[in-house]
Amino acid sequence: MSTVITDNLTGKTAAGSVTITAGSATQSLQQGLNKCWLNFEGDITTPAIRDSLNTSSLDDIGTGRYRVKYSNNFNAAKEYAGGGMTIRSGQSKGAFVSQDSQGNLNFATNGTSISVTRHDNTLGDADQVSMLLTGDLA
Amino acid sequence: MSTLKADTIVAADGTSPVTLTKQSAAKAWVNGSNSAVLSASFSISSGTDNGTGDYSYALSNAFSSGNFAQQSTSGSNSPTHSAVSNPDRITSSVLAIETSNNTTNSDKEHHITAHGDLA
Numbered sequence: 563m564s565t566v567i568t569d570n571l572t573g574k575t576a577a578g579s580v581t582i583t584a585g586s587a588t589q590s591l592q593q594g595l596n597k598c599w600l601n602f603e604g605d606i607t608t609p610a611i612r613d614s615l616n617t618s619s620l621d622d623i624g625t626g627r628y629r630v631k632y633s634n635n636f637n638a639a640k641e642y643a644g645g646g647m648t649i650r651s652g653q654s655k656g657a658f659v660s661q662d663s664q665g666n667l668n669f670a671t672n673g674t675s676i677s678v679t680r681h682d683n684t685l686g687d688a689d690q691v692s693m694l695l696t697g698d699l700a
Numbered sequence: 701m702s703t704l705k706a707d708t709i710v711a712a713d714g715t716s717p718v719t720l721t722k723q724s725a726a727k728a729w730v731n732g733s734n735s736a737v738l739s740a741s742f743s744i745s746s747g748t749d750n751g752t753g754d755y756s757y758a759l760s761n762a763f764s765s766g767n768f769a770q771q772s773t774s775g776s777n778s779p780t781h782s783a784v785s786n787p788d789r790i791t792s793s794v795l796a797i798e799t800s801n802n803t804t805n806s807d808k809e810h811h812i813t814a815h816g817d818l819a
Contacts (some may be wrong), residue, residue: 564712565721571701580787581708582718584727585818587761588708593742594725626779641740643729643811645771660783661775661811669731669775679779683802692772696813698728 597642598632599694604648604678605687623675626685627662630693631673635700640669642697646686648678659693671700717817727768728795730757730816734807744795754786755797755806761818762793768816773798775809783810792819 571591573579580591600614609622621629638641646659661669662677676693680686709718714786735770736747736755743760753756774783780802789796799808 566704566709567702569701569741571709572703573709574705576707580706582725583710584717584725585761585764586715587818588710589727589737589743589761589818591709591725594729596726604791605709638740641731643731643740643813645773645811645813647771660773660781661809662777677776677779679776679782683780686717687781694813696726696742697731 593698594696596694597634597636597699598630599692600630601690602628603689603693604628604691605689619673623679624685626678626680626687627675628677628691629667629673629675631667635671636695637671637698637700639671642669642695644669644676644693644695646676646691646693648691659691684692704802712755724815726813727761727763727818728757728759728812730795731813732757732797732810732812734799734809739809744804750773750789751805753799754789755799755810756789757784757795757812759793759814763814764792764817764819766790766792768792768814770795770797771813771815772797773811781806781808783808785812 597615600677602611617634619687662675667673683692729739730741730744731739736749745758745760770785772783783799786798
């Protein structure tokens with residue numbers, strides 16, 4: 563087994579384009595990398611990020627609703643994909659994170675709003691909220 | 701600081717998958733409309749609207765099995781909307797999701813991300 567040790571990996575022909583073998587296929591490396599992720603505590607007065615990549619701020623915009631802004635913007639609004647999950651302390655049932663189009667950022671280039679939906683169909687603050695985003699940065 | 705410039709990286713034997721130390725990359729993702737139109741995607745060849753809230757997406761490069769990890773979410777401003785993976789349609793070459801309003805399928809834009817090993 564050989565190992566390449568380097569601090570930066572850059573496309574030779576195009577700086578943002580590197581392909582790797584993945585199984586029998588060869589496909590883009592950077593297209594598959596998460597460009598933003600975060601884990602935050604959302605059931606306290608001021609939601610707090612536990613750990614994250616490429617986030618500049620997190621705001622509480624209502625019960626079960628949050629707004630995340632990025633350090634490095636995405637290339638185009640609504641042209642990236644997100645997903646998430648929540649764990650609500652003291653509640654046995656799970657919940658979903660979904661896009662929140664009532665927020666003032668709806669998968670915009672510089673941030674998005676998300677909501678935490680409980681299985682009783684109400685919005686609720688959650689102890690652990692996680693989200694990841696894939697797509698092209700500007 | 702060192703910088704490695706390359707267009708394609710392959711394993712030392714010239715064919716095997718490349719290992720990223722202590723991490724992996726998503727192999728496919730899609731931002732789909734409420735009729736399975738691709739708003740943006742990676743490694744998706746086409747989308748199919750199978751009916752109300754029932755969507756599937758063909759992969760450009762198949763997974764080694766149907767046991768990959770798929771993360772799904774719906775675009776919604778209502779707490780009654782949700783999204784789940786659809787194991788009835790998922791195969792090694794297909795991502796699938798159902799979006800619903802309460803217990804009834806409902807058309808909504810949606811996002812899917814998939815991690816695992818390709819064939």
